[in-house]
Amino acid sequence: MARSRTNPAPSTSTVQQVTDLLENYASRGIFRGFSRGAATASRASYKIVWHRSQEFELIFDVRKASLRMPSVLPAVGPAMFEHLSSWIAEQQSAETLEHRRIDSAKARVECAMRGKDAALTVTAVDGDVEYAVRKLIHLVHEIYLSFLHDGRYYDYLIETFNLDPDFVQFS
Amino acid sequence: MAENLKPADNSKKSESSRRKFFAVPAAVGAVAASVIKPGAMFAAPTMPTISIPKEIPGTLGETAKVGTFEGKGMTGAEVFAKLCKEEELAAMFCCPGNYTVINAIAAAGVPAYGGRTEGAMCAAADGFSRVTGEATACSGTEGPGFTHMIMNIASASAARTPLLVLASNMQIAGDDREAFIQTGYQQPITTGMKKYGKRLIAPDRVWEYGAYAFRNMKSGVPGPVHLDFPGEVARARFTDPSTLKDFYNKSKYRSESRPHPSNKDVERAADMISKAERPIIVAGQGVFQRKAWEALKQIAEKQDIAVVTSGPTRGHFPDDHKLSAALAPNALMSADLVVFIGQYSMPSPGEYRFSPEIKAVRVHPVQEDLGRNWPLDLGIVSDEAAFLEALANKINAKRRDKWVDELAAARAANEKQNLDHYALGLKHSQATDHLHPAVMAKEVHDFLYKGDVDPKAIVTGSGGWTTGLFAGRWLRANRPGQGIVCAYQYGAIGPDMAMMIGASAAVQQGVGPQAPYKGAPALVVTSDAGIAYSMFELDTASKYKIPIIAVIYNNNSWGMWPSALASARSMHMYLFQENLRYDKMAEGLGARGEYVRTPEQMREALKRAYKSATTEMASTLINVQALKEFTSGKDYPPGIALNAEPGVGAFAH
Numbered sequence: 007m008a009r010s011r012t013n014p015a016p017s018t019s020t021v022q023q024v025t026d027l028l029e030n031y032a033s034r035g036i037f038r039g040f041s042r043g044a045a046t047a048s049r050a051s052y053k054i055v056w057h058r059s060q061e062f063e064l065i066f067d068v069r070k071a072s073l074r075m076p077s078v079l080p081a082v083g084p085a086m087f088e089h090l091s092s093w094i095a096e097q098q099s100a101e102t103l104e105h106r107r108i109d110s111a112k113a114r115v116e117c118a119m120r121g122k123d124a125a126l127t128v129t130a131v132d133g134d135v136e137y138a139v140r141k142l143i144h145l146v147h148e149i150y151l152s153f154l155h156d157g158r159y160y161d162y163l164i165e166t167f168n169l170d171p172d173f174v175q176f177s
Numbered sequence: 178m179a180e181n182l183k184p185a186d187n188s189k190k191s192e193s194s195r196r197k198f199f200a201v202p203a204a205v206g207a208v209a210a211s212v213i214k215p216g217a218m219f220a221a222p223t224m225p226t227i228s229i230p231k232e233i234p235g236t237l238g239e240t241a242k243v244g245t246f247e248g249k250g251m252t253g254a255e256v257f258a259k260l261c262k263e264e265e266l267a268a269m270f271c272c273p274g275n276y277t278v279i280n281a282i283a284a285a286g287v288p289a290y291g292g293r294t295e296g297a298m299c300a301a302a303d304g305f306s307r308v309t310g311e312a313t314a315c316s317g318t319e320g321p322g323f324t325h326m327i328m329n330i331a332s333a334s335a336a337r338t339p340l341l342v343l344a345s346n347m348q349i350a351g352d353d354r355e356a357f358i359q360t361g362y363q364q365p366i367t368t369g370m371k372k373y374g375k376r377l378i379a380p381d382r383v384w385e386y387g388a389y390a391f392r393n394m395k396s397g398v399p400g401p402v403h404l405d406f407p408g409e410v411a412r413a414r415f416t417d418p419s420t421l422k423d424f425y426n427k428s429k430y431r432s433e434s435r436p437h438p439s440n441k442d443v444e445r446a447a448d449m450i451s452k453a454e455r456p457i458i459v460a461g462q463g464v465f466q467r468k469a470w471e472a473l474k475q476i477a478e479k480q481d482i483a484v485v486t487s488g489p490t491r492g493h494f495p496d497d498h499k500l501s502a503a504l505a506p507n508a509l510m511s512a513d514l515v516v517f518i519g520q521y522s523m524p525s526p527g528e529y530r531f532s533p534e535i536k537a538v539r540v541h542p543v544q545e546d547l548g549r550n551w552p553l554d555l556g557i558v559s560d561e562a563a564f565l566e567a568l569a570n571k572i573n574a575k576r577r578d579k580w581v582d583e584l585a586a587a588r589a590a591n592e593k594q595n596l597d598h599y600a601l602g603l604k605h606s607q608a609t610d611h612l613h614p615a616v617m618a619k620e621v622h623d624f625l626y627k628g629d630v631d632p633k634a635i636v637t638g639s640g641g642w643t644t645g646l647f648a649g650r651w652l653r654a655n656r657p658g659q660g661i662v663c664a665y666q667y668g669a670i671g672p673d674m675a676m677m678i679g680a681s682a683a684v685q686q687g688v689g690p691q692a693p694y695k696g697a698p699a700l701v702v703t704s705d706a707g708i709a710y711s712m713f714e715l716d717t718a719s720k721y722k723i724p725i726i727a728v729i730y731n732n733n734s735w736g737m738w739p740s741a742l743a744s745a746r747s748m749h750m751y752l753f754q755e756n757l758r759y760d761k762m763a764e765g766l767g768a769r770g771e772y773v774r775t776p777e778q779m780r781e782a783l784k785r786a787y788k789s790a791t792t793e794m795a796s797t798l799i800n801v802q803a804l805k806e807f808t809s810g811k812d813y814p815p816g817i818a819l820n821a822e823p824g825v826g827a828f829a830h
Contacts, residue, residue: 031533033552034526034533034552035525035526035550035551035552036526036527036533038525038527056527057527103511103583105454105455105511106510106511140534143533144532144533144534147527147532147533148510150527151510151527151530151821152506152507152510152530152821154819155818155819155820155821156815156818157598157810157814157815157816157817157818158810158811158814158815158816159810159816160739160808160810160816160817160818160819161739161809161810161811161816163819164739164740165743
C-alpha cells in the first residue's frame with residue numbers, strides 16, 4: 007500500500023528524528039551498542055548491537071518513510087518463516103490489545119526472506135515516522151523475548167545462537 | 178526435631194521399602210538355592226535392617242551447654258559458638274572436620290545437622306536460609322571439605338544468602354611450610370563469592386570477627402561470610418572476658434537502623450506510579466528478607482499494581498493473587514512502569530520481558546548499586562520495608578480495571594498453553610510408555626494444589642535443565658517462602674535435593690514463615706543429572722527424619738544432549754546408562770523408592786510418599802522414567818520452551 011497522498015512526505019529532518027529516537031533506546035540500555043552509519047538526504051543507516059549480542063543493520067529510507075532490517079532472524083526455514091509471518095500478522099490484528107497493536111492505518115509491516123534470513127520493513131503510511139520506529143523496535147524485541155521462547159525453537163536457538171545453560175541469554 | 182527421633186528397634190522389620198530392598202538378596206538366595214544340591218545349602222544369613230543408631234536421638238536430646246569463663250574457661254571455638262547462639266544462628270549443616278568449632282556450636286544449642294558431603298551440607302544451609310530469611314552456617318574441614326563446598330558457596334553468593342561458611346585451617350604455626358595436612362589459603366578461593374571473609378589469626382579477636390560476620394550477614398544486602406579457623410584460634414583458652422577484644426553484645430557491634438527514603442523520593446515514586454496506566458512491581462529477595470510482604474500486598478491492592486516476584490525465593494507475593502503477573506507472561510510487555518524493590522541481582526534491559534519503552538524506578542538499600550545494569554528514571558536508597566510503608570501512606574487508592582482484566586486474560590492464556598503442552602505430553606507418554614516432563618510436572622502440580630493436601634503447606638524447589646524448565650511452570654508459591662529457585666542465577670545443577678532437605682529442616686523446626694506448616698514435607702523436582710550431586714543426603718534426611726519427596730526425572734542423559742548432535746565423537750559424554758534405578762539407590766540409603774512410567778503410577782506414588790512423609794517422617798525418591806528424546810521439539814512437540822523472566826519458572830535475576 008502506497009503512502010497516502012494527503013500526508014506530507016517526511017523531510018530530511020526526519021533522519022535526525024529517527025537518529026534521536028534510536029539513540030534514546032541506546033542511552034536507556036535497550037541496545038547494547040549503537041552507531042550511525044553513512045547518511046544522505048534520502049537514506050540513513052544504523053548499526054545496533056542488541057539481542058543475543060547480534061549486530062542488526064537498520065536502514066531508513068526517507069522518501070519511502072520506511073525502516074528496514076535486512077536480517078532480523080538468521081537461518082530461518084520455511085516453516086519458521088510461515089509461523090513468524092502469522093505471528094507478525096497477529097500483532098496487527100484487532101484481537102491484540104490496543105496498546106500493543108500495530109495500527110495498520112499508521113504503519114505497514116512486511117516480513118520477507120532475504121537469502122536465509124528473515125527481513126522486516128515497517129513503513130510509516132501516515133508519515134508518523136516515530137510511530138514506525140517504535141513499533142519496529144517493539145516488534146524485534148518481542149520476536150526475541152516471546153516468539154523465540156516457544157518450545158519449537160529450542161533446537162534453532164542451539165543451532166543458531168549456541169544456546170546452552172552455560173551461555174543462557176534470555177534476549 | 179529431637180522428639181521425632183526414637184532409638185532404633187532392630188528387632189522389627191518396619192517399612193515396606195526397606196523390606197523390598199532387602200528382598201533382593203533374599204531372591205538371589207532363592208535362585209541360588211535352586212541350583213545347589215539338597216543338603217549342601219546353608220540357611221541364608223539374616224540381613225540387619227537399616228536403622229538409626231540410638232546415639233543420634235540420644236545426643237540430640239541432650240541439654241545445650243554454652244561455654245563459660247569458669248574453671249577451665251572457654252575455647253576460642255566456644256567463644257565463637259556463644260556469639261552464634263546469641264545471634265540466633267538458625268542452623269548449621271556440616272560434615273565432621275573443623276571439629277572444635279562444630280562441636281562447640283552444636284553444644285551451644287544451635288540446631289546442627291551432619292551429612293555426607295560438605296558441598297551438599299552447604300546447599301542445605303542455603304536452602305534453610307532461602308525459605309526463612311535467617312542466617313545459617315555450613316562447615317567443613319580444611320582443604321578437601323572446604324573446597325568441596327565451593328560450588329554451593331558460589332550459588333549462595335549469587336542468591337545473596339546470609340550464609341556463614343566455616344572451615345578449619347590448620348595452624349598459623351604451619352603456614353607456608355607445607356605441613357601435613359590439607360593446608361591451603363582459603364580466603365583467596367572465595368574471592369568474588371562472599372560479602373566478607375577472614376582467616377582468624379589473633380585468638381583474642383575471635384569474638385570481634387564473629388561480630389564482623391554477623392554484622393555483614395544481617396546488614397544491607399546479605400551474602401556469604403567466610404571465616405577460617407586455625408587451631409591456635411579454635412583451641413585458645415579464655416578464663417577472663419577481659420582477654421577478649423571488643424567483647425560486647427550485638428546491640429553495640431551492629432545496628433538495626435535501616436535507610437529510609439526521603440519524602441521527595443517517595444512523592445516522586447507515588448506520582449510516577451499514579452500516572453502509569455499499567456505499573457508493575459518486581460518484588461525481589463529484599464522484600465522477603467525484610468519480611469515486607471504485607472506492605473507490598475497493601476500497596477498493590479490500593480492501586481491495582483501488578484506484582485511479580487524475583488530472586489531465589491518465591492511466594493512473598495502469592496501466585497494466585499489477581500494482581501500477580503507471575504503466571505501472566507504475556508502481560509509483562511504491556512507494563513509502562515516497573516518498580517524494582519529489593520532486586521539484589523539486577524538484569525539488563527532485554528533480559529526481562531518488558532517493553533523497550535518502560536520507565537524504571539529502583540529501590541535498593543545500597544546507593545552504589547543504583548543504576549547498575551538497568552538505566553533508571555528514579556533511584557531511591559531505602560530499606561525495602563521502609564519504602565513500602567512510606568509509599569503506602571503516600572499513594573491514593575486507584576482502580577485499574579483494564580490492567581486487572583489484561584492480567585487475568587494473560588493468566589488464562591498461560592494456563593491454556595500449559596494445558597496444551599500437557600495434552601501433547603500425555604499423548605507422547607501414552608505412545609511411548611514413558612513419562613513426558615509436562616505430564617510429570619502437571620501431576621506434581623495437581624497433587625500439591627488440587628488434591629487433599631493444603632496447597633500452601635509444601636515447600637517446593639526444582640532443578641535440572643529440562644526438568645527445571647517444565648517443573649518451574651507448574652510449581653506455585655502462594656505464601657512467603659513456599660518456593661525456592663534452586664538453580665537461581667548461578668545455574669548450578671545438583672544442589673537441588675540437598676537445598677530442599679535444608680528447606681524441609683526449616684519447616685520441621687517451624688522457623689519464620691514456615692511456622693504454620695511445621696511438619697509438612699518439602700518436595701523437589703530435579704533431574705537424573707542433578708541428583709548425582711546430593712543423592713547420598715537421603716541418608717541425612719532419613720537419619721534426622723527430615724521428610725523430602727524427591728521427584729527425579731530420569732531421561733538417561735544430561736539435559737543439554739542436543740548440543741552434541743552436530744559434533745563428532747561427542748554424544749557419549751552426554752549420556753548415562755539407560756534405565757538406572759535411582760529408586761533402588763534411595764532404598765539402600767534408608768529412604769523409600771518409587772518407580773513410575775505412567776500418570777496413574779505417578780499419582781499413586783505421590784500419595785504414598787506424602788503419607789509416609791507425614792506419618793513416618795520418611796523420605797521418598799520417585800524415579801520418573803522418561804526418554805531423552807522428549808527434549809526435541811521436532812520429534813516430540815512442544816519441546817523445551819524457555820520461560821519468561823520474571824515469573825514462574827524464571828531462574829535468573
